[in-house]
Amino acid sequence: MDKKELAGFLEEIATLLELKGGNPFKCNAFRNAARAVENLDKPLSAFKSPKDFEQVKGIGKSIAEKIINAVETGRFAYYESVKSSIPSGLVEMLKIPGLGPKKVRAVYDRLGIYTVGELEYACRENRLKDLPGFGIKTQENILEGIELLKRSRGRFHIHEARHVAQVFYDDLVKLPSVTSIAIAGSIRRFKETIKDIDLLVSSSKPEEIISRFVSQSLVNDIILRGETKTSVRLITGISVDLRVVSQEEFPFALMYFTGSKEHNIAMRGRAQKLGFKLNEYGLFERNSTQSIKLKTEEEIFKHLGLDFIPPELREDRGEISAAEKKPLPKLVCLDDLRGVFHIHTNYSDGIPTVEKYIHDAMQRGWQYIGISDHSQSAYYANGLSPDRVKQQIREIDELNSKYKEFRVFKGIESDILPDGALDYPEEILSLFDFVVVSVHSKFKMTEEQMTDRIIRAMRHPRTTMLGHPTGRLLLARDGYDLDMDKIIDAAARNNVVIELNANPFRLDLDWRYIKKAVEKGVLISINPDAHRLGNMDYAELGVGLARKGWCEPRHILNCLNVSEVEKILDRSKSG
DNA sequence: GCCGTTTTCGGCCCGACTGTTTTCAGTCG
Numbered sequence: 001m002d003k004k005e006l007a008g009f010l011e012e013i014a015t016l017l018e019l020k021g022g023n024p025f026k027c028n029a030f031r032n033a034a035r036a037v038e039n040l041d042k043p044l045s046a047f048k049s050p051k052d053f054e055q056v057k058g059i060g061k062s063i064a065e066k067i068i069n070a071v072e073t074g075r076f077a078y079y080e081s082v083k084s085s086i087p088s089g090l091v092e093m094l095k096i097p098g099l100g101p102k103k104v105r106a107v108y109d110r111l112g113i114y115t116v117g118e119l120e121y122a123c124r125e126n127r128l129k130d131l132p133g134f135g136i137k138t139q140e141n142i143l144e145g146i147e148l149l150k151r152s153r154g155r156f157h158i159h160e161a162r163h164v165a166q167v168f169y170d171d172l173v174k175l176p177s178v179t180s181i182a183i184a185g186s187i188r189r190f191k192e193t194i195k196d197i198d199l200l201v202s203s204s205k206p207e208e209i210i211s212r213f214v215s216q217s218l219v220n221d222i223i224l225r226g227e228t229k230t231s232v233r234l235i236t237g238i239s240v241d242l243r244v245v246s247q248e249e250f251p252f253a254l255m256y257f258t259g260s261k262e263h264n265i266a267m268r269g270r271a272q273k274l275g276f277k278l279n280e281y282g283l284f285e286r287n288s289t290q291s292i293k294l295k296t297e298e299e300i301f302k303h304l305g306l307d308f309i310p311p312e313l314r315e316d317r318g319e320i321s322a323a324e325k326k327p328l329p330k331l332v333c334l335d336d337l338r339g340v341f342h343i344h345t346n347y348s349d350g351i352p353t354v355e356k357y358i359h360d361a362m363q364r365g366w367q368y369i370g371i372s373d374h375s376q377s378a379y380y381a382n383g384l385s386p387d388r389v390k391q392q393i394r395e396i397d398e399l400n401s402k403y404k405e406f407r408v409f410k411g412i413e414s415d416i417l418p419d420g421a422l423d424y425p426e427e428i429l430s431l432f433d434f435v436v437v438s439v440h441s442k443f444k445m446t447e448e449q450m451t452d453r454i455i456r457a458m459r460h461p462r463t464t465m466l467g468h469p470t471g472r473l474l475l476a477r478d479g480y481d482l483d484m485d486k487i488i489d490a491a492a493r494n495n496v497v498i499e500l501n502a503n504p505f506r507l508d509l510d511w512r513y514i515k516k517a518v519e520k521g522v523l524i525s526i527n528p529d530a531h532r533l534g535n536m537d538y539a540e541l542g543v544g545l546a547r548k549g550w551c552e553p554r555h556i557l558n559c560l561n562v563s564e565v566e567k568i569l570d571r572s573k574s575g
Numbered sequence: 576g577c578c579g580t581t582t583t584c585g586g587c588c589c590g591a592c593t594g595t596t597t598t599c600a601g602t603c604g
Binding site: 023024025026027028029030032033057058059060061062063097098099100101102103132133134135136137138141185196198224225226227228229231241243256257259261264265267268269271272277278279280281 | 576577578586587588589590591592593594595596600601602603604
């Protein structure tokens with residue numbers, strides 16, 4: 001059992017206890033313990049007895065004993081007993097928007113309903129409207145929620161959400177009564193997938209803002225409409241929340257609506273300890289109703305004794321205590337990039353020619369690109385035979401003579417074969433400036449087999465970089481089973497760079513592991529995995545995720561200039 | 576169930592909106 005699994009059990013216990021109608025504070029205690037486990041900086045094996053766990057804030061005697069038992073036996077006995085006492089369909093019902101534990105409980109107790117399907121049928125038969133606390137409207141909302149649940153899994157890729165958010169932003173920013181406007185929420189924090197879009201506006205005329213907002217052409221229906229808070233759902237199913245506040249409240253609201261929820265809870269706890277109350281309207285001395293006048297988020301953090309915490313870090317994963325002790329890292333920016341690697345051309349499954357990419361990169365002010373088409377086994381992607389490798393290398397050599405101020409690094413994305421070998425013999429591999437190694441086949445290996453396979457490829461002296469390390473496709477496919485800690489250790493040992501694949505359907509390596517990797521001294525390369533010119537824009541998403549992984553420019557391969565990159569590539573080439 | 580620089584008992588983050596009520600519970604973020 002690992003930390004993630006253990007945290008998952010604790011989280012689910014909290015949910016199950018809520019459904020049972022347990023003490024809400026007790027439920028919360030399990031939820032807090034889940035977060036504490038997730039954020040442990042030592043492996044579970046370092047905790048030998050309940051006493052060790054009790055040292056962790058948020059874990060007390062009772063939960064510590066349950067955890068140690070689970071870790072030792074591999075079975076979470078308490079979880080199993082709670083789970084078996086509740087029909088599993090009730091948990092599924094919680095996913096319906098507008099349905100919480102109390103209402104699910106009521107439906108179950110009074111109507112004996114314990115699946116989403118039955119619930120839908122009961123709504124259509126008008127059986128919910130007479131329950132206490134329910135009515136016609138509640139019943140309709142539940143039906144709509146079920147429809148929505150069926151239609152989509154309720155999350156969206158970040159590039160799509162950013163695009164939509166920008167459309168609303170551009171529309172509202174034109175209104176003269178808007179004094180400040182920001183895209184907040186998980187987009188601002190750069191989460192890899194997005195549930196909904198949060199917009200924040202300060203204005204003296206909220207009604208004007210709100211009526212413009214709800215009449216936007218992308219809007220399908222209005223979920224709620226109040227004086228300051230409005231939610232709409234778009235045709236694509238994504239929902240957009242708008243809050244309108246005064247200019248004095250704006251920095252506090254921006255902080256609040258940027259989240260994360262866990263970060264906010266921790267911040268309010270900190271404020272409380274220091275004798276303040278913090279909410280979306282201000283920062284108040286105890287017993288005062290007058291907010292302290294602060295103009296920016298920076299000032300709020302400062303008032304609470306903290307360095308400014310960039311939005312990407314606000315996940316309650318150690319950023320608050322880090323900001324308390326010393327200045328936070330100076331995170332990488334788009335302007336820090338000097339070039340990108342992992343680009344596919346018309347030689348394999350990309351569309352543009354090498355030269356088109358050169359022009360595109362030069363326009364961005366970059367000094368180099370690294371071409372890496374698919375290797376010969378990737379027949380589905382028109383992988384390069386040895387002859388075509390040589391042909392491309394000749395072409396790149398010519399282009400390098402033609403564009404003296406620019407550099408094209410010659411590379412390949414070599415399949416990692418099932419046994420961990422690379423996809424060309426040494427005589428071909430030695431022609432490249434760099435080699436990206438990636439898994440494109442046989443995804444279903446066991447964790448041990450897959451980990452060994454990849455580590456073997458990383459040990460190859462010609463390997464420069466590990467491509468899309470987990471193979472996940474966001475909202476579509478989980479990554480292959482892998483021991484990522486071992487992979488990161490192997491990268492550190494073998495001087496292998498790990499790719500942060502910036503394609504929005506991948507965003508792989510996951511930001512939670514990026515932080516771990518850079519802490520171990522592994523270099524990260526922000527790669528667009530481009531197949532067309534527009535994909536070069538993915539670099540910006542990659543930078544966002546790198547920031548989320550606490551990366552500074554010094555942690556990123558493609559923040560180095562040409563001669564520094566050459567040194568790194570030579571070093572990894574010679575092993 | 577957890578926690579403690581007022582506390583080993585009595586709190587536990589906080590507010591908007593909706594739909595149900597006729598002052599409030601539930602849900603959500």
